[in-house]
Structures are given as structure tokens and as C-alpha cells.
Amino acid sequence: MLTETSSLSGLIVSLRELDRPLMAHWAAVHETFRHWVERPDFRTHLRNYVLGLPAAEVAGRARETTTHFAWCLLDDPSADFSLWLHEYKPQRDWRLGYADSVHNHRYHFSSTMVHGSYLQEHYDATVDPESGLITSVAVRSCARCAAGSSGTMLAADFHRIVSAEDDTMTFLVKSRPVTASSLSYDIESGVAHRHVPVENRLGGLSARI
Template sequence: MTIDLAGTACLLDLASTITSAGPPAVDRWEVGPVFDGWAAQPGLREGLRRHLRTLGPQEERLLVTRSRETTTHFAWCLRDEPTEPFTFWLHEYKPQRDWRHGYADSVHNHRYHFCTTILSGGYLHERYTARLGDGDRTILSAALLRRAECPTGATGTMLAHEFHRIPRAEDDTMTFLVKSRAVSPWSLSYDPDTLTSHRHVPVESRLEELTNQL
């Protein structure tokens, strides 16, 4: 079966496929098999291109508003329906020469579970074990489990408690992701060169703390 290329149909198709399989539980992300089968169909990249080209002015503004820039890539939020327990994203990696030392190339986890497929390019992907301390607020040390070169078409799943690293990516690499809603209030990163750990708290969750500090 080929992915429907008619505008938003490719995203609606995936949302419907995930929803029909039942709501994913926060403690076990069971979207992987559904996502892998869907992403293996021909026409995904063309469908996403058609989706972006058919957005109206208001839809374009909404997409830009909920998207963001990181030290290594631009994260474009393609779908965020409040009633759905997931969101869809397109990650556009910067040329390697423009990377600033930061998150993707550090050992890190995420506040959410996610599935991803590489639309173009590719990257080196490393998985780690991490020894945590201070109420799971810091990383004391990290050890490499395995690494793999992931080419165009590769898919993968990461759970929020798992740690990984992307030390390098080919220029023009793009990925499509399905992310769960946040299952943790923060994420952690660790620089294996300086042995420095950081805790990352999203700004939107700090409003009460900001108010109390005024």
C-alpha cells in the first residue's frame, strides 16, 4: 500500500492507524510496530512535502509557532492535537559544520518516548547505559552499549529512560518522528569529554517557579 499523497492525508493516516490500535500507555510505548510498518510504505517523503505545500497562511503560522531550533537541528512540529497522546515532528539536521556542542551530540535521554524514520541522509547512532545520582537528576557516568550507522529508511524507537547520542549526521539529513506526550518532568544530558551532567527543564513548566521568585 502506498501512502496517500493528498496534502494532510499522510499525517491523518498515521494518526488514525495509531489511534485504532488503542491509546499508548505512558509506561510502555507500543507504537513501534505500527510506525515501522507505516513508515516502510513508499511515498512518505513526497507526502510530507505535499502536506507542507498545501498549508494555508494560518496553518503555516501555527506550525512555525510550535517549532523550535536546537544546537544541531530544526524541529518542526507538524501535528499537535490536544486530544491525541502523541505529536508528529520533522527534524531537519543542520550541516555538521554548523553544529554547536550541545544536546544531540551528548549522551542524553528525553522526557518522552518516540519512534523515528530517516527520510534522507543518515547518522551515526549510539546507545548508552547511564549511572544516575541525586534523585535521578544527574548522570554520574555513561558507558557505550552499541553503535550503528543508520541510513535513509532506517527506523528506531527510544523510550524516555533510555540514553543515546548522535555524534555526527550527513548533511541534508531529515527525520520524521512520532513523540509521546511527556512522561518525565525533565531530561538529562552528559558530556563524555568533560564528564559534565545537565538537567533540562522545559521553560513552560517553570511558570509557577518564576512567579514565586518574583
């Protein structure tokens, strides 16, 4: 599918060669990610990689969120990372939800802006030790992420996507889950939530019948 000289295959090979577990060496993951995605040929190789994937397999792993379509490009059970494309919807089609609230993720990730841009805010969040929910947030920084820029977030970091240009797309490498759930906080209403993936509920399903 790819030659070993392509920037995408180089990224995959380099990630497999890093010290394990990857989630404990995420700074090295991010530097490796940047090394490959900042090459001028990366977008071409990314496009060719997508064209070479089995359509049914990609469609079966795809997810739709309130703000974007998430396409899983690589999820090898033997590897402790996965590769994704996030294709953002036009903002007029966004629904209130996770991405435009202050939230964290269950996993670490590094991303690069393939094209388009979005405005991102980073936050400090206060979490109640008893409920485990966010009680207040304070914005720490705000920046527009433009095409070609790269960034990284750990599972403990909180951010919010304020707005995105039409046709915005990001490419990401994600770790395996670091925590069992994630948190969100709606700035306008002050409502906080804990989010548990549906697959994590399977273990207790029979007891709930």
C-alpha cells in the same frame, strides 16, 4: 488535505485507534509507525502534508536546537502524540550541546530517516540516586542510521548523535512527556545536567518575583 488511503493519514488514524495511554503501549505505536512509514509513497504524502499546513502555524511551533531545526507538523491537544520533522544542520554549524552529549528525552519516540544518515551511539548511564544526575556512561552500541531505517527510544534510554550527513532529515512520532525533565552528560568534560523545559517553571514564577 489528505485522502484516507495516503500513508500519512493512515498513520494518524491508526495511532488514534491504539489502546490508551499510548506511552504505556509504545511497542504497538512503533509497529504502527513502521507499517506506514516504510511504504514507498510515504515521502510523497509527507511532502504534500507539509505543503498543506498553514505556514504561520508551523513557523510558530518550530524550534531551533544546537544541531537541528524541529518542525511540529501535528500537535492536537486532544491527542497524546505529536508528529515532527527534524531537519539537521550541516555539521560545521553544530554547536556543542544536547544532541552530541549522552542524553535521554522526556518522552518516548519513534523515528524514520527521511533522507541522509547519522551515526548514533546508545549508552548505559549510571544516575546518582541523591543528585539525580549522570555520574558515568558506557557505550552499548553504535550504528549508522541510513535513509529508510526506523528506530524507537523510550524516555529512560540514553543515546548520542555523533555525526550526521548534510541534508539529514528525520520524521518522528512523540508521546506526551513521561518525565518532568531529562538528563545529559558531556563525555569529554564529565559535566552532567538536568534539563527542565521553561514552561515547567511557570507554576513558581510569581514566587520568584
